[in-house]
Amino acid sequence: MNDKRLYKSNTNRMICGVCGGLGEFFGIDATIIRLIVAILGCTSTGIILYIIAAIIIPPNPDQY
DSSP states (O other), X not given: OOOOOOOBOSSSOSSSSHHHHHXXXXXXXXXXXXXXXXXXXXSHHHHHHHHHHHHHSOBOGGXX
């Protein structure tokens, strides 16, 4: 089994590391995730989802 977990990135981060962590988890470039978040950020729903993700997703303990 693959023991893959979602963490905020400490190395690939702009604000909170959410987009970098999602990019590492799904194996895609974090810039694509950032563009999607920027488009969703034009709505209040996107901003709320980003804030919730920044609170819920834990930091990566292996990157300290």
